[in-house]
Amino acid sequence: MSGIFSQLRVMFNALLRRNKSEDALAEEMQFHIDQQTEEHIAKGMPPEKARKEALKAFGGIEQHKEDCRDSWGTRLISEFLQDIRYGWRQVLKHKGFSLIVILTFAICLGLNTAIFNVYNSMVWNPNRFANEDRIISIWEEFDDLWGEDRFQSSRILWKERSEQSETLEAIGLFGGTWENITHGNSEKNAEFLGVGRMTPSMFEILKVAPLLGRTFSAEDVENEGNRPVLLGYEYWQNRYQGDENVIGSSLYINNQLHEVIGVMPEGFAFPLARVSNMPDQVYTPFPRWEWSWRPEFRNRPMGFCMGLMKTGVNIEQVEDELRRINVSNGLNYPEQFKIAQEQNHRTELCSLGDHIIRFLQTELQLLQMAVVFLLLLGCVNISSLIISHNHRRMGEFRYRYALGAGRFRLVRQLLTESVLVSIISAAIALCLSWLVLRSLEFGGIFDDMVIRPRVSLDRETWLFASCLALFLGTLVGFISLLPILGKAQDSSLADGLREDHRTASAGKSFKIFQGALIATQLCLAAVLLIGSGLLINSFTKILDIDTGFDSSNVFTAGFRPVGTADERREATEKFLEQAKQIAGVQDVAISNWPPLKLGNLYLRSLRIEGSEHGDEVMCHNDTVSAGYFATLGIRFLRGRTFSESEIQNRSPVVVIDKNLADLHFRGEDPVGKRISIPAEGGGIATEEGERNWLTIIGVTETIRNVNLLESPVLGTAFTHIHRQLPYWNGVMVRTTIRENNIYSELESMLASVTQKTGLAMPAMMHDLVDKHRAPSKALLIMCLIITFVSLLLSAVGIFGNVAYTVVLQTRELGIRMALGGSRLHVLILGIRFWFMMVLVGILCGSALSLGIAPYMESHLYNTSPRDLITYATAIIFLAVVSSLACYVSAYRIIRVNPMVALRAE
Amino acid sequence: MKRDKTDLLQGTLDLLILKTLQRGKMHGWGISQSIGIASREALNVKEGSLYPCLHRMERQGWIAAEWGLSENNRKAKYYKITPTGKKQLEQEISYWEQFVTAVSLVLDMGMQS
Known part of the structure; x- marks a missing residue:
């Protein structure tokens, strides 16, 4: 135990009381030399000689001191601290450069962290139930x-x-x-x-x-x-x-x-x-x-x-x-x-988490892919920035090398610098991701989502951000060291460091490396821009979906009259009548199925007169009052709604939607034809009831009644509520009155009509529609953020990298101009290679995007994964930015006096 | 070639320092003098290399250091042996004896044959 204590004490003194320890060391050795000198003098040696002898016997003082420091066991730590101090000074010295690197890193990390937090809180680790990882959902598929x-x-x-x-x-x-x-x-x-x-x-x-x-x-x-x-x-x-x-x-x-x-x-x-x-x-x-x-x-x-x-x-x-x-x-x-x-028949299983966010997961996965690409792009940008920055610092490295710093020591110091930068960025990234999530929440983006992601950053998110930052910091550090280490392979580091003095332009291997970096950068940027462009297209189309009905100013609610069938029918009729009398109410309707409102469907087996199809044909059966179509603004393609006389005579008539007409009356006019649907059956088609043929009197537009994104697979037959009263009445009221007022008006009216029931689930129809659109809206906004950042990143990165690489050729171009080359010729020469790399990158990126198109296809709504306009926009943007970068930097070189260019370092 | 002083065998400096400190607390110069006198100037302890060794042993907890005044009233760093150090000394002595016995056995073998 005492061993550990003394070890800690020595290390503590060495690290935190460094000056004191150094003074003590010097004093101790000085004492030894002085004692020895005195002894020599006592033996009769002249003082000067005595001192020399004592020093000789002691050996190299500095070497012994260094050995003592080694024996304190703190060399690695103190060098590391020294590297951090040095790195911090570098950050402060090159403020603009550090700011760009840290911001790039922080934005990329921040977006990744935000998406991770959303994903983690919704899919991986939602903490909803104790055994969630063992809970499975079971479905039947036919x-x-x-x-x-x-x-x-x-x-x-x-x-x-x-x-x-x-x-x-x-x-x-x-x-x-x-x-x-x-x-x-x-x-x-x-x-x-x-x-x-x-x-x-x-x-x-x-x-x-x-x-x-x-x-x-x-x-x-x-x-x-x-x-x-x-x-x-x-x-x-x-x-x-x-x-x-x-x-x-x-x-x-x-x-x-x-x-x-x-x-x-x-x-x-x-x-x-x-x-x-x-x-x-x-x-x-x-x-x-x-x-x-x-x-x-x-x-x-x-x-x-x-x-x-x-x-x-x-x-x-x-x-x-x-x-x-x-x-x-x-x-x-x-x-x-x-x-x-x-x-x-198959029985399908999935984990509870998968089940719950089934409708969101694919889009989240795409977003996650997008932020990962963004991170890659950011890393390539940062690497190339650091490489060009290091190139400018070659002189500094040369001095340090000449003063005896080993290659390992230089590598370690540069790695420490990039890790330091990544840690600072991680801190900013965490704040940023919190800010992004908070502002999305504040903007009400998550409000309409059924399951909301946690906005607070949890422990896993902290861990994720820190580990990712450390990993990427090291990775970027290594990539940016490659040119320096690569040179070391040719001969020695010293030669490598001298290289730019021996040749007129950058070394060949360095040029190829830099070219590959530019190509990678453009490839990633192209994939990212094309991908996010496609997603934006798709989400915008989801927000523009035509529901087939007019949801504005429609109030919906539900109630369930009690009593015998006649009492219930009477109550429903009275309710419809009296609701129409309320001032400000334009149309009232009752149906078993307000579109997009509830989660269960009324399926019925359907038989068409004169068709060989049996009962295996299914359709939705909505029971509605006559005003249903007018209230929701559903257009009639043929025919009309239930007439007053049909209602009073209880005539066997039915209205169908376009979907049903298309599915079962291909090309024929369905109006006047007859179909049969069993009337009773507890919500499910049971045994064959008595066949009552219903005459089709109208065909309406198909509406999105179940799912906003998908047009219903089955057709819908609308029968009048007289034929079969719904289990509960969905109320729809087109009105100019505000939501709260119409609710209380209807509720008090309902109490006078029937007892023992209340008005439930008040909502405005457009809110229900918005609720279905909410996930797409949230994802669209996140996607826009990502696209904006990736546009910015690719522009800054490409400009920085291309401009730097062209500038590296300053001396070469200067020589060519001094030898009489024409400006245009030299300009073309200066940018030819880089421009080719840009083209290679863009082409690779487009090809890669085409490669992942089949994967994208299933996630895109009404958008082709090979959408020409999106591809063209992304490619043209990247090509213009890179050409501009090439041209501007080369032009700046050839404009200056050749002699100035020659002297450039 | 004439050798008036013997270079130390690797690892024996620890043993010599611990043994010397067993007699009481001492500063670095004192230790080197003491070893010299005890070995009748036969062992060559490189004076400067004594200090890294002392610092290492201090970190290992075998010896403890404190500042005090020397005979001529100067500030000096004194070292003394700790209980852990005493145990270490016993161990080092027994290693040394084993080593000497083993080497003597090898040398004796030539005599017997």
Whole structure:
């Protein structure tokens, strides 16, 4: 122990009390020499000689001192500190140069750090659930079953898996709906709330304990009498003011008594509910739905399926096992299994993170690619800047070498300088990335996104930025040392350092190296500019998508009338009538499906009169009131909406959209033709109902009702609400009144029309559309930032590098001019090589962009990855900047007196 | 060639310094004098190279240093042996003895044959 202490003490003194230690060392040795001298004098030697003898016997004092310093064990550290001090002085001495290098580095690092933070907080390490890395989402895929390919799982598949799987610890099923909730039979107005439904196993998977009470048990599911309900934290706070005695109290969901058994903790938001934009307020067990166990429901989507993998199991093993379970149990359902096989049924798994940001991930990946390219471009720029800077410092290196600094020592010092610069940049980069994220957040860019990235920089981000900066600092340091070390290979460093004195222009190997650097720079810049140009094109097109309906000034909400079918119908009619009377309301409509609003679809099997197609043809069925088309401004291509007499007579008529017409009436006029859609079926097409033929009376434009980005795959048939009342009424009101006012007006009106229901989910239609556009908007803004920075970087980098390399030839050009070369000739000679390198770089960059075009294709919306205009713009920009750089720098040389150019160093 | 002084074997300087300091605290010049006298001027300790050795041993914790006044009232750096140093000395002595025995055995072998 004492050994370590004395070691630390000596090192401490040597490092931090350097002057004191040096003085002590000198004094100690001086004492020795003086003592020896005195002894010689005492023996009768003359003083002068005595001193000389003593010094001779002692040996070289400076050498011994150096040996003592070595024995302190701090040489490496003190030299390192010295390098840092020296590097810092260099930074201060060349302020302009340092500023450009540090800013370039900081901007590139900062953008990378920002994207890393977004990615990390959304995909890699979102910290949403304890076991998130083991949670998987399970989907069923069928080829073209109903025109779609990704489906929720059926009840039967879920049960087979829960009983037979050995790779999964637990497997759960969940879904969501909207229901009327009251707190006592006497209560008049109901709340219309999001209800999450889940199997008890979901809590095992998510490993979330309730804040109060308990979660669902297997008994709750088996015993029909049990009707437990869990409260979400927010709802508990708002409705019960956080009352801890809430357990055991009761509430009514659609008039059915439920018992509160627990409260979920704050921040528990159901993962997929978040994606589908449904803020769950209460949770109930997954419904019993006895009918869902019938064989014909084996392939029918029933709920989202989620599993928790056992530790050490990978996703491929689970996939294999689930496939085996599918096949071995399929024999019990021969008919359904045959259909599934014909449709190429596959069970697909993905991690929860992938699932949640599925719609964002590809764009994020592209952005990440863009910032990585930007970083590469930045590094090449910085390397070339440092190389030219070092070239100017050759004189300094020469002196240091002559004074005895080893090559290793010089290399170490230059590396320290670049690492120092990178560390300063990293600090600025962290601030910058925080600033970028904060300003994006402040600008409301993330507001409309369903899952938001964390804006605060977490530990991983700090680590990422520091490690990346250190790595790149070292890398850039090494690259910029290559010309110096390269020279050392020819002969010795000293010769290399002298080289520029011996020849008229830069050395050949140096010229090739510099040329390669310029080509790389332009290649990267071209890829970056072309790529980001394409992305900007694509995002702009997403923001310009025509939804097919007019979303401005449309207020939407929903309610669910209770009672018998007649009571509900009456309430709906009254609501429509009275809403029209409100001043400022232009049009009112009711539908089961306000476009872009909810996450579940009404699918029906469709039969066309006279067609050989059976029931396997599917379509969306929206039940709407007559004013639906006028309220949303949906254009009719043929025919008209439901007439007053058709509504009163309950005539069997239907309006279809262009998609359905194109799919099933190719080229023929559908108006007057007849189709049949089963009327009942709990949201899913069940057995064949009585066939009632409906006459088509109109064809409308296809609207983006499910997804903003994709035109719906299936056609839509609009039937009147009289034919089948929606499970809940989506309200749409075209109005000039402000959102809050129309909401309260409609709500008080609703209370007078019907009881035990409330108006839920008020929103303006254009806000809903904006919400769907929000990710693209955020990405577009990030993309614009990246493009701007890359334009700036490539311009500065190319100018700096090309100008410098041309200037290197000053003396050569001077000689040529002194020997009588014409200005034009010398000018061409001066820039020929560099210009060729520029062209090579641009060509390589364009070729590389074409090479990654197939990868880009799937990420671009309505934009060709080989878009000529984008390519041309990027190439012309780069060519103009580089030509200008070549010309300006060469022109400056040939303009001066040849003799001045000759003397240039 | 006549050799009036023997160069030190590598590594023996530590042993000599520790042994010398066992007698009490001493400054660098004192140590070199003491070794000279004890060996009857037979061992050649290069005076300057004593100091790097002393500094290293101080860092290793075998000896400790403090400033004091010399016989002629000058400021001098005195070294003294530490407990760790004493243990090290024992070890060094036993190494040395092993070494001497081994070398003597080799030399004796020639005599016996």
